[in-house]
Amino acid sequence: MDLLDNLALGFSQALQWHNIMFCLLGVVLGTAVGVLPGIGPTATIALLLPITFGFDDPTSALIMLAGIYYGAQYGGSTTAILLNLPGESSAAVTAIDGHEMARSGRAGVALAVAALGSFVAGTVATVVLAVAAPPLAQAALSFGAAEYFSLVVLGLIGSIALASGSMLKALAMIVLGILLGTLGQDLYTGTPRFTFGVRELYQGLSFVALAVGVFGIAEILRNLHDPRTRTRMVSRVANLWPTRAELRRIVAPVIRATGLGSLLGVLPGGGHVLASYASYAVEKRVSRNPREFGHGAIEGVAGPESANNAAAQTSFIPLLTLGLPAHPVMALMVGAFIIQGITPGPDVMIEQPALVWGLIASMWVGNVLLVLLNLPLIGLWVRMLTVPYSVLFPIIVVFACIGTYSLGQNPYDVLAVAFFGLLGFVLIRAGCEPAPLLLGFVLGPLLEENLRRALLISRGDPSVFFTRPISGVLLGLALVALVVTVLPTIRRKRDVVFAEEE
Amino acid sequence: MGPGYVPFALGLLLAALGVATVAKAYVAPDTAPGEAPRDAGSDAPRDAVPDDEGGARRAGTQDVERHDAEAPDPRPLAGIQWRPTVAVVAAVAFFALTIDALGLIPATFGTGLLAALARPGTNPLRALIIAVGLTLASWVVFVVLLQLRLDLFGDWLGG
Numbered sequence: 001m002d003l004l005d006n007l008a009l010g011f012s013q014a015l016q017w018h019n020i021m022f023c024l025l026g027v028v029l030g031t032a033v034g035v036l037p038g039i040g041p042t043a044t045i046a047l048l049l050p051i052t053f054g055f056d057d058p059t060s061a062l063i064m065l066a067g068i069y070y071g072a073q074y075g076g077s078t079t080a081i082l083l084n085l086p087g088e089s090s091a092a093v094t095a096i097d098g099h100e101m102a103r104s105g106r107a108g109v110a111l112a113v114a115a116l117g118s119f120v121a122g123t124v125a126t127v128v129l130a131v132a133a134p135p136l137a138q139a140a141l142s143f144g145a146a147e148y149f150s151l152v153v154l155g156l157i158g159s160i161a162l163a164s165g166s167m168l169k170a171l172a173m174i175v176l177g178i179l180l181g182t183l184g185q186d187l188y189t190g191t192p193r194f195t196f197g198v199r200e201l202y203q204g205l206s207f208v209a210l211a212v213g214v215f216g217i218a219e220i221l222r223n224l225h226d227p228r229t230r231t232r233m234v235s236r237v238a239n240l241w242p243t244r245a246e247l248r249r250i251v252a253p254v255i256r257a258t259g260l261g262s263l264l265g266v267l268p269g270g271g272h273v274l275a276s277y278a279s280y281a282v283e284k285r286v287s288r289n290p291r292e293f294g295h296g297a298i299e300g301v302a303g304p305e306s307a308n309n310a311a312a313q314t315s316f317i318p319l320l321t322l323g324l325p326a327h328p329v330m331a332l333m334v335g336a337f338i339i340q341g342i343t344p345g346p347d348v349m350i351e352q353p354a355l356v357w358g359l360i361a362s363m364w365v366g367n368v369l370l371v372l373l374n375l376p377l378i379g380l381w382v383r384m385l386t387v388p389y390s391v392l393f394p395i396i397v398v399f400a401c402i403g404t405y406s407l408g409q410n411p412y413d414v415l416a417v418a419f420f421g422l423l424g425f426v427l428i429r430a431g432c433e434p435a436p437l438l439l440g441f442v443l444g445p446l447l448e449e450n451l452r453r454a455l456l457i458s459r460g461d462p463s464v465f466f467t468r469p470i471s472g473v474l475l476g477l478a479l480v481a482l483v484v485t486v487l488p489t490i491r492r493k494r495d496v497v498f499a500e501e502e
Numbered sequence: 503m504g505p506g507y508v509p510f511a512l513g514l515l516l517a518a519l520g521v522a523t524v525a526k527a528y529v530a531p532d533t534a535p536g537e538a539p540r541d542a543g544s545d546a547p548r549d550a551v552p553d554d555e556g557g558a559r560r561a562g563t564q565d566v567e568r569h570d571a572e573a574p575d576p577r578p579l580a581g582i583q584w585r586p587t588v589a590v591v592a593a594v595a596f597f598a599l600t601i602d603a604l605g606l607i608p609a610t611f612g613t614g615l616l617a618a619l620a621r622p623g624t625n626p627l628r629a630l631i632i633a634v635g636l637t638l639a640s641w642v643v644f645v646v647l648l649q650l651r652l653d654l655f656g657d658w659l660g661g
Contacts (some may be wrong), residue, residue, distance in 0.1 A: 033648070048648075132544035168526060172519040179512045193505060224586035224621060272514060340532050354635050391632055394617035397590065398610055398636050399643075401597040414598035418591050425587070448508045 007130055013059055013358030014365050016170045022060050023362050026067020027369045030274035034075020035381060036399050041091075041209055044072035044406050045260070045332050058340035059355050063362040069329060070366045074118065074310060074374060077305060078381050081110045084219045085396065091308070092138055092215065093276045094295045097293060097300030097373045104296050109242045111378045113298060116242075116307040121258040121306035122367035128262045129360055132317070145454035146464045150474035152447045154178045155274045156440065169432045177440020178447060180205060187449055200412035202489055210415040210441055213420025214427070214434040220393050221425040225351050250302035253283050257307035265311030266318060277439065281502035285484075313363055319344055320356055589620035605656035606645070611637045 013019060026048075026358040033044045048068050054063035073091075080091040081098035094114065100111040143151075156174055183194045184204030195201040242250075264275040283303040284293045291299050319330050337344045342352065403414050424434050458464040466472045593616035600609040614636035618629035646651045 035597065036643070087517075127636045166526075168519060168523050168525075172516060172523065175512055175519060179509060179516060182509045182512070191505040194554075195510060210568045219589060221587055221590055224590070225581075225583055390618070390621050390628070394593075394614050394632050394636055395620070395639070397593050397617040398640055399616050401594055401601075401613055401645055402606075402610070402640060402652075404596070405601055406644070406652070411598045411601055413596060414601070418594035421594060422587070422591050429582070451508070 003130060006353065007361065009354060010017075010130075010361030013354055014063065014361035019060055019063050019358070019362065020365060020369075022064040023067040023366050024369050024373075026064040026097075027070075027071040027373055030068035030071020030073075031075045031078075031370075031374065032071075033375075034072040034077045034366075035292070036075075041069070041072040041076045042074065042329055042332070042407075045069060045329055048072075049255075049332060049336060052336060055340075058337075058342060059358050061081060061340055061356065062333075062336065065333065066359060066362055067107050067366045067369070068307075069312070069333075070122075070363075070370050073309070074115065074370055077114050077118075078111060081114065081301070081380065082107055083392075083396065085216050092211075092438060093280045094301055094305040094308070095215070096435075097278070097295075097297050100192065100296035101298070101301065106296065108378050109246065109298070110301050111381060112242055112375065113302045115378075117250060117254045117257070117302040117306035118309035119222050119367050119371045120254050121261060121310040122313055123364060124258045125262045125265070125310035125362065126364040126367070128310075129314055129317060129363075132266075132314075132358075134263075143470070144459060144468070145450040146468050146471040147474065149447060149450040149454055150465060150471040150478070152443050152450065154474050154478040154481065155443060156447075166431060169430075169467030170436045173427070173432050173434070173436040174440040177437040177442075178444030179427045180210070180437075180438075181441045181444030182448065186454060187445070198412075200410060204445075205416060205441075206404070206408065206410070206413045207442065208407055209416040210402050210420050211438060212404055212436065213417045213426030214263075214402050217417060217421025218424030218428055218434065220396060221421065222428060223389065223393070242359070246298055249298055253279075253299040253303040254306045255281060256286075257303040258310045261307035261310030262314045264313030275307040275311035276304035277497045279303040309367075313354075316363070318492055320359075420472070549639040583622070585622055589616050593617040593620065601656070603656045603658045605654050605659060606652045607654050608642065608656075608659070609638060610640045 014023070029048055030044060033048060034041060045065070045068055049065070052061040052065050052068075055064070075096050076091050077098070079085045080095040082102050084095050084099040098110045098114070101107065157270050174448065181204070183201060185192055185202050192202055257275075260282065261275040264278060280293075280300060280303055282297045283297075284290050285298070287299060315330060320331060334344055342355070400417065401414050404417055405411065407413065427434060427437070454464055455462065464471070465475060593613045596616055597609050597613040600612060611633050614633035615629055618624055618632040618636075619626070624632075641654070645652060645654070
């Protein structure tokens with residue numbers, strides 16, 4: 001049995017005591033830096049990456065890095081829930097309901113649910129990864145430019161289902177996000193776009209700067225305009241643990257999210273973002289009381305967090321099998337691989353099975369350590385809420401500045417934080433949500449790249465998007481998603497009319 | 503397809519969406535003038551007038567309109583307090599403009615001070631204490647613990 005042999009090999013690597021120690025060290029460091037307000041997983045990993053450079057054994061280095069990754073992700077979710085400061089786009093979904101829970105005094109419950117959901121999803125996804133890596137890599141290989149394009153369209157349309165305000169505005173936010181993503185040099189011709197002759201803009205906008213601006217700084221501005229929100233939050237930090245009833249409520253969402261996350265995580269290009277968004281949308285649709293979503297629904301934390309973690313796991317599949325980084329964090333991982341003298345790709349699996357399977361097994365070990373480490377610490381994290389806001393928000397501002405700057409040593413990135421902070425604040429005041437904007441920004445370049453590549457291959461014939469079967473099906477699904485999103489609005493509108501007539 | 507194709511198409515789409523949003527605001531405003539301010543999370547939309555399209559649509563989505571509910575005023579620029587807005591944005595911009603020239607310590611101190619002053623209730627002495635503490639904390643966390651290569655004092659200060 002290949003699978004068992006592979007897993008046995010993997011665990012024989014991962015369970016060597018020094019590798020467990022490195023994994024633990026990675027998880028501790030990742031969490032510690034990840035919970036610093038304003039520093040998300042991408043920034044955390046970038047900050048800690050150099051530590052692993054000195055290792056002689058690439059397996060240990062990558063195992064520690066995987067530990068950092070999980071720790072950073074959980075730390076990022078912690079700040080998303082407690083401070084409404086998601087460090088990356090996938091945690092933005094967690095922040096919606098997680099932060100509402102924190103504001104009503106259930107921060108501990110939200111953190112515990114996030115940890116437990118992530119653990120379950122991570123365990124399942126590790127098995128999925130081990131079983132499915134080879135065949136799924138084959139499936140991903142058959143995706144052409146047209147399929148990627150249709151997939152991104154589906155993802156973007158799906159995210160509108162998430163927007164709680166006006167659909168029109170959500171759509172506009174997505175388009176604005178894609179437009180912001182086109183900043184910088186054109187991929188095919190190298191022509192600078194929207195750079196206004198500023199050299200620093202040639203490489204495009206920094207994702208971290210945009211995220212920190214529209215979420216972090218804009219949130220601070222919003223809080224400063226409404227001091228009531230903070231006093232209400234600090235006064236009631238009650239029960240840290242979920243009740244039995246709450247645990248029962250999250251079982252189904254966690255299972256659904258695990259499946260969804262494992263599936264979507266494989267897709268190169270923001271699969272984990274799609275996963276958490278999709279999970280949230282699904283839970284909102286199937287929930288018996290969708291009105292709770294946006295006001296602290298526990299399913300809205302459990303689902304996206306599980307999906308995110310499952311996808312984080314399976315997003316190693318394109319990296320390990322194709323050498324394709326699925327998102328910024330994976331791009332950093334590629335950097336780490338290369339520094340260790342390994343070029344990620346199909347060859348690695350054959351030539352260095354001990355490394356690949358050791359890494360896979362260590363992911364599970366990392367998940368175990370994460371839960372063991374973080375459940376007892378929840379009380380400590382929650383105490384972060386009791387820091388007076390007059391002290392807390394300057395900390396966030398300064399740390400966000402340093403974190404953003406340290407990523408590329410580029411002061412323009414920090415200037416972009418200021419700009420997008422102001423923009424995000426005005427958008428929030430105008431009833432436009434920043435989450436779709438960020439998703440458009442992340443997926444926009446993929447959308448454009450694949451649109452143009454598909455049209456180049458088909459010599460300008462747009463019918464390829466419909467005639468290629470997988471692409472056609474995906475576009476069809478996007479259309480269905482659009483209709484389904486619009487339908488409940490129509491239906492409820494009728495309900496209101498009927499209720500009035502009675 | 504040249505480099506301008508996609509941005510141009512997106513621009514047209516965005517303009518169309520903008521026009522549609524404006525048109526919708528005239529036909530069915532989000533908040534009708536004179537309508538009582540809506541309460542966050544309450545069942546206020548239940549009394550929305552059903553023949554008003556905006557009101558009826560809201561009835562379906564209002565409960566999850568988090569941001570909207572907290573900003574009942576439909577005019578985005580109304581009620582903006584200038585002190586926190588300007589101070590926070592200036593704090594971030596200060597860091598961007600001084601980190602290379604002055605270095606980490608002065609940039610952090612200035613940013614911390616400006617940010618601390620953003621909250622209307624904070625007096626200058628308290629802001630000063632926060633800024634000093636924050637500068638020390640940044641130095642410990644990023645330079646001592648994380649070993650980031652940041653100049654404590656920049657070119658202008660002979661660092």
